[in-house]
Amino acid sequence: SKSAIVIGSGVGGLAAAIRLAKKGYVVSVFEANDYPGGKLTEVRLGKYRFDAGPSLLTLPEHITDLFDLHQIEVADYFQYNKLETTCEYFYPDGTRFTAWSDRAKIIKEFEEKLGEPKANVEASLEQSALLYNKLAPVFMEKSLHKSSTWLGGKAFQAFGKLSKFNFNKSMNQANEGLFKNEKTVQLFNRYATYNGSDPYQTPATFNIIPHLEFGLGAYFPEKGMHNITESLYQLAKKVGVQFHFNRPVKNIVVFEGQAKGVNTEMGFHKSDVVVSNMDMVATYKKLLKDQFQPKKLLSQPKSSSALIFYWGIKKDFKQLDLHNIFFSGNYKKEFEHIFKLGDIYDDPTVYINISSTQNPSDAPEGCQNWFTMINVPNNQGQNWDELIAKARKNIIKKLSEMLHEDIEALIEVEDILDPRTIESRTSSVGGALYGNSSNNKYAAFLRHPNFSKKIKHLYFCGGSVHPGGGIPLSILSAKIAIDNLK
Ligand code: FAD
Known part of the structure; x- marks a missing residue:
């Protein structure tokens, strides 16, 4: 039978592997990290558990489709519920707004x-x-x-x-x-x-x-976002996909215009098909150095990145929900700092995701696990240590004022994710969350295709290529790639 290699085990790579297995391929996934999931992983700090990256689930049917494809009961692996309230909004003037999922209520x-x-x-x-x-x-x-x-x-x-x-x-x-x-x-x-x-x-x-x-609904997996990775990883193994962790791919081997396999530190691995789930720009620059480079696509500006403080908080804030937004007093300025000045505005919009509101076991009793995030520019070599220290102060000041509580005193444990670590842990260029930015109307729709136009048997999936970033689109990218397999 035919063989396929998938480079990377982000949600896009997992979905591609699961689809390739259905087509009868012998599938090997090579993953640089010692865990699957890429951006969709988890962090544990003492008695607290956090979903590391994505926190909002939409279009869950693209996940369940992968189980249906193999006629495997999805409920045994992955269960999710529709949220009644999708977000709690806090405006600087004290206005509170609850985003109900019910149309009449909102x-x-x-x-x-x-x-x-x-x-x-x-x-x-x-x-x-x-x-x-x-x-x-x-x-x-x-x-x-x-x-x-x-x-x-x-x-x-x-x-x-x-x-x-x-x-x-x-x-x-x-x-x-x-x-x-x-x-x-x-x-x-x-x-x-x-x-x-x-x-x-x-x-x-x-x-x-x-x-x-508002129309299709926001969802939350019963066991948290990381369960998406876990369940797809289990499904992939069940349908025969082989995983090789701590095994970064060094280059894609191309001969006479055809992808023939990949090289890792263990040598050459031959395959009939290669699917890259690595960031598209990084794939060209690192794995296809000697091949044609689509210069226009490679030079597009990247999307924004994120700065996240994982905080174990010694208090149960009853007014907070799963998703919470504390708006900036000047949104325009905030985006100018992110996209024009390349730094962080002093009054950023703060997003807090608290999965312990759904899964009490994610935090000790009477406490909450705060995934505290602001949008920041992608990594262009800024002095991040300085920017992060300043942002931390500003975030704590803002939240303390808006919640009438000394937040600093409630932080029991802390870890930080920033554009540099997003980049080093997932190879996403600049630590961009969603590949190329969609700020220009052409770039928005003309992303890299899910196959190579120059190299036969080479395919692309994940958030940096068509149709776009985020969990559902990354999973759809794998469907488009594998449906178009020749
Ligand atoms: P990635 O997660 O980028 O993983 C790529 C994998 O490839 C990694 O495991 C990496 O180690 C591996 N790899 C790279 N190079 C190599 C190599 N040479 N050899 C072997 N392996 C390699 N999306 C949502 O839908 N909702 C959200 O709320 C949301 N919030 C987000 C918040 C944050 C902080 C972040 C970081 C992202 C968020 N996203 C969200 C975006 C979402 O996480 C991504 O779009 C999606 O997870 C991307 O998946 P991917 O398939 O592109 O792979």
Whole structure:
């Protein structure tokens, strides 16, 4: 039978391996780390457990599809629930807003808390749903780089209507044009951060993202986000995939325009197909040094990165939920610092994810596990030690004021993840969370395809290629790659 090598075991790599096994390939995954999952891993500090990276799950059907593919009962491995409240918002002036998943309830919340007329919210959610229904089948679920997608007509239809999809406006412009209250604008602008972009630059087409939460729902795995990695890893092993940890791939071997296998420190490993789940830029620069380099794609600006403080907190804050946002008083300035100045604004928007609100065993009794994150620029060689020390002070000051409590005194254990460590642990260039940024309207849609145009039998999956970053799209990238296998 035929053999396949997958480079990297991020969610995209795991999904590719599971799909290759279904096609009858003998599959080997080579992973540089001693654990699977890449960005989707976990951190343990004393009695606290944290999901290390992603905290929000949307479109869980792309995970369960992989179990269905092999007719394996998903519930034995992975269970998840829909959230009733998707986020608690705290504005600097003391305004509190609960994002209910129930449509009628959230519309009422917008009216009561933000004075936002019902009609505006409905118009925005309808626009978001329309964008999703028209664009998802074209941009997310297929290869944009195959003529059949284009000839299928759907892409033409979608592009024909792009003016309606606000391709030429920024997300912020569209939201300012629609909403009355600037707090509503800020709330909807936040969705740009879901793919590491700037709402003041990214095309308004990305107003597609709110539909994921408001229309399709936000979910949480019963055992936490890390269970996504664990369950896919178990599934992959069950269907025969072989894993080799601590085994970085040094280069992809290409002969006469065809991928023939890879080299690791153990020598040459031959295969009929090679799938790279390594960051696309890193794949070209490190594993394909002597091959054609797609210069334009390689030089695109990267998406933003993140600075995370994993804090064990000696108090149970009842007003906090699974997802919490403490907004900046000046969103525009915050994004200028991230995307123009390359540093961190003194009043950043702080996101706190507390999985112990769902799984009490993630923290000792009466305590909470705070995954405290701010969006930061990707790594361009800044003085991170200095930036992190300053950001830590500012975050603690902000949270202490907004929660009326001395937060510093409650921190029992601490660990930090920053753009440098994201980069060194996952090979993501600059520690970018979502590959190339979507701040420019062409870059947003024209990502690297899921196959190589120059090298036969070489495929790409993961958050740095088509259709995009985040768990669901990374998993979809593997589907597109393996469905198009020749
Ligand atoms: P990655 O996770 O990037 O993993 C790549 C793997 O390849 C790594 O294990 C790496 O070690 C391995 N590798 C690289 N080079 C080699 C080599 N040469 N040889 C062998 N192995 C190699 N997404 C969401 O959907 N929701 C969220 O809430 C969310 N929040 C996020 C928050 C943070 C802090 C971060 C970091 C990311 C977040 N994301 C979120 C994005 C999401 O984590 C990623 O899009 C997704 O996990 C990317 O998966 P991937 O398949 O691209 O692989």
